[in-house]
Amino acid sequence: MRIGLLTQWYDPEPGPAALPGMLAAALAGRGHEVQVLTGFPNYPTGRLASGYRMARRRDEIDGATRIRRVALYPSHDRSAMRRVANYGSFAVSALVSGTPALRGLDALWVGNSPISVALPMWFTRYVHRVPVLLHVLDLWPDSVTASGFLGTGRASLMIERGMAGWCGAMYRSAARVACVSPGAADLLAGRGVPREKLLHIPMWADETLRTHAGDLRADLGLRADQVVLVYAGALGEAQGLDSLIDACARTSDPRFVCLIAGSGTTEDRLRRRAEAAGATNVRFLGQLPRDRMPALMATGDAHYVSLRRGGMSAYTMPSKVQATLAAGRALLVAAEGDAAAVARDSGAGITARPGDPDSIADALRELCDLGREKLELLGQAGRVHYDRVFSVAVGAERVERALREVVEDPGFKASRRRR
Structure with a gap:
């Protein structure tokens, strides 16, 4: 044709x-x-x-x-x-x-x-x-x-x-x-x-994110035992990231760290909120160049997908869902509807209630309890699902x-x- x-x-x-x-x-x-x-x-x-x-x-x-x-x-x-x-x-x-x-x-x-x-x-x-x-x-x-x-x-x-x-x-x-x-x-x-x-x-997804020469752990001074959650994307109202900051402030496990990469209209507010809440386990990386994204994907033991409750969240499929599955990493999804269903059906994800810091904090503790090796297995299941579906x-x-x-x-x- x-x-x-x-x-x-x-x-x-x-x-x-x-x-x-x-x-x-x-x-x-x-x-x-x-x-x-x-x-x-x-x-x-x-x-x-x-x-x-x-x-x-x-x-x-x-x-x-x-x-x-x-x-x-x-x-x-x-x-x-x-x-x-x-x-x-x-x-x-x-x-x-x-x-x-x-x-x-x-x-x-x-x-x-x-x-x-x-x-x-x-x-x-x-x-x-x-x-x-x-x-x-x-x-x-x-x-x-x-x-x-x-x-x-x-x-x-x-x-x-x-x-x-x-x-x-x-x-x-x-x-x-x-x-x-x-x-x-x-x-x-x-x-x-x-x-x-x-x-x-x-x-x-951009399947080039599957291939990487390494991660950013050494560059960021992260220990081998630290469980890393990555959010990479727009920092806007639709993502509802305030509840993630609050959940991180309630997570006391010393192994946990959250990396936030990207920019947007709520960036300054989120930085102030993290400082006010004492969320010292949150690091803002700013906007990273495209050639650093594969390494950032590899750095995260799990990647965060979030949509504010109501509105479009029940029928929106953020592109980072497929990107995370393609990269073979685990998912933490705080959203309703289709994105949460993929997290469950793929075997790669943990879900939390969007906009609920307590529910998200419970999910963060679950990530820490699973540890890096089991999160790697979730990511492998996600990659198999991606190849079959996405x-x-x-x-x-x-x-x-x-x-x-x-x-x-x-x-x-x-x-x-x-x-």
């Missing part, structure tokens, strides 16, 4: 932004012609990646994959105006300068975040007559509302309703809608997306199957013959 990928985020951008590139490589490895439409790389710093200069468009070839990059306004800070400019500029630029590269495809995979990708998606769907598999990587407007990005008030409510209507139009135009968790599929079904359209296609190879097979289904759909074949 001739398969297109439409995504604002792509290599060499790190973290979740790198996942579409892994899909492209896997599909090309399965014998398909792959054409990617994306932007110039600027995530997460908001500055263009080394080796790139902004231009109206740029074509690249990466092995068997063709890549069309189009201009955008580079930004990834907390400014609502600049973030809208980033999303909107890519959408318009992709529509004008990118969609010619998608002509003649058999099918198109679309990563839906941000939802402004609807503009080039709709053009490709209705003008080029290419069927679409829409992969819902983030639930909009839910994720934006939960982050506090919209603020509050009547204007925010109107924007939220407008985004909900926009998303509904995206779902209607797609031949299939893939969700990364069962809870998200149930939610979209409740919002009127036909069940026959919905698929469960979990996301994979790997890039499994994900690419599921995407390929869904794309074949939309291409072979009798209704869509008939519409193409009428062109």
Whole structure:
């Protein structure tokens, strides 16, 4: 098949932004012609990646994959105006300068975040007559509302309703809608997306985190017997990390240490809270470069996944769940719904009640009681589960199957013959 990928985020951008590139490589490895439409790389710093200069468009070839990059306004800070400019500029630029590269495809995979990708998606769907598999990587407007990005008030409510209507139009135009968790599929079904359209296609992880030359224990002055819990990611309101700080303050085992890596809107507050609570077993590492992440993953005997209770937590699947399983490390999940279910089903995790410092403190004591050797066994079980359920190879097979289904759909074949 001739398969297109439409995504604002792509290599060499790190973290979740790198996942579409892994899909492209896997599909090309399965014998398909792959054409990617994306932007110039600027995530997460908001500055263009080394080796790139902004231009109206740029074509690249990466092995068997063709890549069309189009201009955008580079930004990834907390400014609502600049973030809208980033999303909107890519959408318009992709529509004008990118969609010619998608002509003649058999099918198109679309990563839906941000939802402004609807503009080039709709053009490709209705003008080029290419069927679409829409992969819902983030639930909009839910994720934006939960982050506090919209603020509050009547204007925010109107924007939220407008985004909900926009998303509904995206779902209607797609031949299939893939969700990364069962809870998200149930939610979209409740919002009127036909069940026959919905698929469960979990996301994979950056599998390079599996390989590492060592860990950071010596650099951080950690003893061999210390049980290390790592939280790596955004420090925002949605993560609800205040309860982790409080739980660490209640954990007296001298072997325990918690490493927090990342940055975000609550970082200063969390640092002050740790100091005020006397949580001397918590260390803030700041934002680490990408090449240090494999070593950080190896440093943690367990990795912490947290979502504030309510809102999106019951149907959100944080990408660090798959990343931790892929790296063969144990999980401590303080969240409801799908993330907690994976922790239990994989055999790799301990769960706690989100927002409950006592429950989380009990889980921290359980980590210490298990010790490093038993936590290593939990991590090994998690890696087996990842290979079976979440790997890039499994994900690419599921995407390929869904794309074949939309291409072979009798209704869509008939519409193409009428062109």
